[in-house]
Every structure is written in C-alpha cells, then in structure tokens.
Amino acid sequence: MPLIVRLPNHLGDAxxxxxxxxxxxxxxxxxxxxxxxWAKDLFAAYPWxxxxxxxxxxxxxxxxxxxxxxxxxxxxxxxxxxxEFKLAGISAIGYARDGRxxxxxxAIKVDHGDHMVEYYYRLATALVGTSPHIPRDLRLRIGEAAxxxxxxxxxxxxIDAKYVVLCPVAVGFHRxxxxxxxxFTRLGGELxxxxxxxxxxxxxxxxxxVRNVLPGVTVxxxxxxxxxxxxxxxxxxxxANDSGPGHLAAAVGARLISVFGVTEPxxxxxxxxxxxxxxxxxxxxxxxxVRSAVDTALSE
Numbered sequence: 001m002p003l004i005v006r007l008p009n010h011l012g013d014a015x016x017x018x019x020x021x022x023x024x025x026x027x028x029x030x031x032x033x034x035x036x037x038w039a040k041d042l043f044a045a046y047p048w049x050x051x052x053x054x055x056x057x058x059x060x061x062x063x064x065x066x067x068x069x070x071x072x073x074x075x076x077x078x079x080x081x082x083x084e085f086k087l088a089g090i091s092a093i094g095y096a097r098d099g100r101x102x103x104x105x106x107a108i109k110v111d112h113g114d115h116m117v118e119y120y121y122r123l124a125t126a127l128v129g130t131s132p133h134i135p136r137d138l139r140l141r142i143g144e145a146a147x148x149x150x151x152x153x154x155x156x157x158x159i160d161a162k163y164v165v166l167c168p169v170a171v172g173f174h175r176x177x178x179x180x181x182x183x184f185t186r187l188g189g190e191l192x193x194x195x196x197x198x199x200x201x202x203x204x205x206x207x208x209x210v211r212n213v214l215p216g217v218t219v220x221x222x223x224x225x226x227x228x229x230x231x232x233x234x235x236x237x238x239x240a241n242d243s244g245p246g247h248l249a250a251a252v253g254a255r256l257i258s259v260f261g262v263t264e265p266x267x268x269x270x271x272x273x274x275x276x277x278x279x280x281x282x283x284x285x286x287x288x289x290v291r292s293a294v295d296t297a298l299s300e
Contacts, residue, residue: 001030003073005072006035018251033048033050034051049067061087074095153227170242181290183287190291198214200219203245229252236298246270247271255300260281260285
C-alpha cells in the first residue's frame with residue numbers, strides 16, 4: 001500500500017523515527033517521505049522515494065498532490081501539516097495535537113511519557129495493527145558513495161588514523177536556556193595536547209562558530225548529511241550535545257558521549273546501547289565527569 005509520510009522537521013527527530021519507518025516498510029508499505037531538503041541525503045541508501053517540500057504552502061500542496069497518495073502518516077505535531085495533507089486529499093493518521101483531530105482520519109492519543117523513538121513507533125503500530133518490540137539500536141544505512149566521500153575528505157586533511165569527533169553546536173533554546181555545553185573548548189584542547197586526532201564537521205553556516213569554539217581542531221568543510229553520517233560512523237568516539245549530530249551518531253552506531261543540561265533524557269536520550277549519558281535535565285555535568293566518560297570510552 002502506498003503511504004506518504006510527513007517527516008519531522010529536525011534531523012534528530014528524523015533519526016529517532018527510523019524504527020517506525022523500518023516497521024512500515026517491513027509490513028509492506030511503499031513509502032514516500034516528504035520533508036526538509038536534507039532528508040534526501042539522510043535516506044539516500046533506502047529504496048524509498050524522498051520528496052523535498054518547497055517553502056511556499058501553495059507549492060507544498062502541489063507537491064503533495066503530485067504524489068497521488070491517498071493515505072498518509074504525520075510524524076509532525078502541527079495543525080499546519082495536518083491541514084496541508086487534508087487539502088491535498090490525503091487521509092492521514094497522526095497525534096491528537098494542536099487542535100487538529102478533525103483534520104485526521106484517525107487521531108492518536110498522546111502518551112506524554114514516551115521517548116521520541118516510542119512516540120513515532122506507536123504511530124506506525126496504529127497502521128500495522130501490532131506492537132512489536134522496538135529495536136534497542138537505530139540502524140541508519142549509509143551508501144558507499146557517502147562513505148567514499150567521507151574517506152576522501154579525511155584523507156585530504158591528513159586524517160588517516162583513529163579520530164574523535166566533537167559536535168559543539170546545539171541550535172536554539174530549551175526552557176529559555178542554551179542547549180550547548182560550555183566544555184568543548186577545553187576538551188578539544190586537552191585531547192589535542194594528548195596526541196589525539198580531533199575533528200569537527202559543521203552543519204550549514206556553522207563553520208565560523210565551530211572554529212571559534214574549537215581552536216586548533218581540524219574542521220572539515222560543510223557537506224551533506226549522508227557524508228556526515230559516514231564520518232561519524234568511522235569515529236573512535238563522538239562527543240555531542242543533545243542535538244541532531246548526536247542523534248545521527250547514535251543512528252550509525254558510533255561510540256557516543258551525549259551531554260545533557262536542559263533537555264529531558266527520558267524523552268530525547270540517544271537510542272543506542274553504545275551511548276553514555278552525562279548530565280541531566282536539571283543541570284550540566286562537571287567538566288571532570290565528561291572527561292572521565294571520554295577517557296573511559298577511549299580506553300575501551
């Protein structure tokens with residue numbers, strides 16, 4: 001059965017939706033994913049159709065209608081995305097949020113205790129009719145073209161040994177507080193002084209801020225999400241905030257230290273058996289705590 005899926009708007013959430021998408025595909029749905037432009041790169045190794053939605057609502061409606069799908073799944077929570085599916089003639093399932101239940105074919109009650117992986121997975125089970133066990137790890141596929149591009153970037157900068165990736169950027173605020181840990185500058189300097197290869201790979205328009213936070217660290221050029229995933233997958237260790245890069249690292253099975261300080265680990269901790277959590281929603285960890293977790297991971 002053809003199914004059009006509106007992806008979440010943030011990279012980390014799209015990664016956490018992977019088990020739900022895999023479940024739908026395994027149960028025979030032919031998926032068309034619609035969302036932000038980076039989604040084409042994120043899911044490039046999958047057989048699914050991926051459509052980048054234009055910024056204009058009129059153009060988005062035209063793109064949705066052009067797919068000729070009549071059944072849909074909304075992984076977004078907004079009234080606007082439900083309205084667009086309705087106007088495009090797509091009968092959608094989604095959560096009963098933002099006053100949009102009347103726009104949906106079936107509105108699912110929200111369980112506020114869910115981790116985001118469980119949150120998306122429950123929507124998928126509403127379509128397949130069963131609730132199988134959720135995998136303990138995400139498994140993002142990476143195509144050979146992305147892996148080769150990553151190898152070429154690293155080789156071009158003389159990175160031919162084990163390396164640590166630092167991801168210091170976390171966009172936006174949560175409960176009025178910055179989502180980024182302030183210890184990355186010190187950590188990068190100490191790892192470099194200890195002879196480690198340390199790299200960073202900025203997202204779009206992040207190069208200047210990353211260079212400012214991580215002086216002396218090898219900063220790769222901004223690239224596509226699939227190449228970034230391949231860089232993370234080959235790292236000895238990744239240290240990241242609760243952010244898109246952190247969830248991408250978890251999705252490719254990288255050894256990960258995830259630093260929390262304002263967001264809720266019970267909802268957004270990395271879904272990975274190879275991740276170590278440092279900090280909590282009530283405050284950032286001490287530098288010593290993070291450094292101890294890093295040293296332990298590097299010694300394994």
